[in-house]
Amino acid sequence: MRERVDERMPTDEDIAFYKERGYWISPKIIDDERLEKLKHHMDQVYAGQFETGKAPWTYWQGEPGMRQTNNSYWADYTLSALAQDPVIGQIAAQLMGTNTVRIWHDQLLYKPGGANSSAMANVGWHQDYAYWQCAAEPTLITAWIAFDDVNLDNGCMQVIPGSHQSGLFNVNNFFEQDLEKQRRELNLPDDVPFAPVPLIMKAGQVSFHHALALHGSGANSTDNPRRSLTVHLMAGETKYKAGTSSDDHMNVGLMKPKDGDVFAGEWFPVTYEE
Template sequence: METITNPHQAHALFVLPETDKPIKESTIKLTQEQIDFFKTNGFLSIDNFIDDNEVSNIRNQYDQWFAAKLGREHGNFFDLLSEDTDDKEAVAPQLLWPSIYGKQMTGFDLYSTQMYANAYAISKALLGEDTIFKGDHAILKPSTSNSLPTPWHQDEAYWNPTLTYESLGVWVALQPVSIENGCMQFIPGSHRMYDVLPHHTQNNNPRIHGLEVDNPNELTKNIMSCPLPSGGATFHHCRTLHHTGPNCSNEPRRAYTLQFECNTKTREQPRLNTWNETKITEREKRAKESGWTLRAP
């Protein structure tokens, strides 16, 4: 293990792993049919990804992280779909880097989980042997009357516009998910049909972090929903159009996500990125003031 010692970085006191290799062996091996489905459609759904014991262990710690609002001072705990001010209840609270903050608070070790071992092995099978882990992210949708959908978007729209990515997100359900409480929904094949499309901030408000693809009604005519049992997971390419609906159930909807990438390349010309360049969010302000510089997963 290596300790970051740069005193100008907010993460200077955190310990990061020397390697992204999992401690456990994967319990899942994809079929060629599953690999082909992902390459064609840009997503894959797996019902029995981790067992009930691991779900329970992660969920118990997850609830402690969110109750403590870990990482808020660094811009890593924030509300995706509002102006993220302290005087209002969060609609869609997010925690970046739960593997870093959770280890400090609850002793959580992502790299020793079956979730990570399975995600790592499957991501290599889908992207290639040079695949590496890029970070993790916890997403909560409370069961409130003002719950909002997460807009249709491509993950790469949030990222460096000078690069093009072969990357995927792993979205793990920590309870059963359905359309009612906000399961993942995808546009099959959209990762092949489009580069990064034009996006805008939620409600065109530069103080909101969340992005929505322009003209979503013209792009989202062939929707495939992916309900999952507790412990199920979806995998999606970074250019696959996806969204989740509001949580209309009586229970919180918890998801743990991991990001992997392979063979990132420099673009000949930077792509459009006006939607990020004009943001003035509270989250970015807190990150800048604290000196947090790790790239968001």
């Protein structure tokens, strides 16, 4: 058995759990002082204050409901340091079984509470890889970093265990608000029951899920926002597959790869290399 020299790293049993169920939650990695700084910098990005001088790929500009900002790490040094955190990168490498991890892209997420909790605040059942089929294989993992304590009351993520082993499903819609209607339309195989597991976490913990893991979340019924940074990571050998439904993905447009090219270079920073 591999010796555990860092309490933040997954054990062999944790890695086996991830392979079987498609997700894993880390111990607390981000301390409270850093979390307060991250929330401040999140607010700066929402205010259009981009300290790098470069805007994110897409960003929230005042509409109500769920805020989703893509590639926020372009705009802010503090968020960039978190997206490229080597501890998170090393955990991802161990869970995926790879020697090199790169950023695919990030998403700064803000789920409002109180009066706005029902305004586009659900996240529909989806698999991340449904949007990333321009990657030849689902050699990607998502690290969801909680800036606040999360539970069912404020719309924590919920995952269908084992769903990552059954390929792509027929329903994938991040922005779907009628979760019950969507659930009825899911055509899950018999060996993957619809039994959502809520990922209840303390601020500073990180959940990891496979690119094919089916997941979603409900509304935030509390008076406080639910804040997080999602860092989508990929194995270093991830290659481009031309001609898929995801050929309009921003990463294809940024790199302009040829079929079979490895996603690498300035748009895909290395966060961990063994």
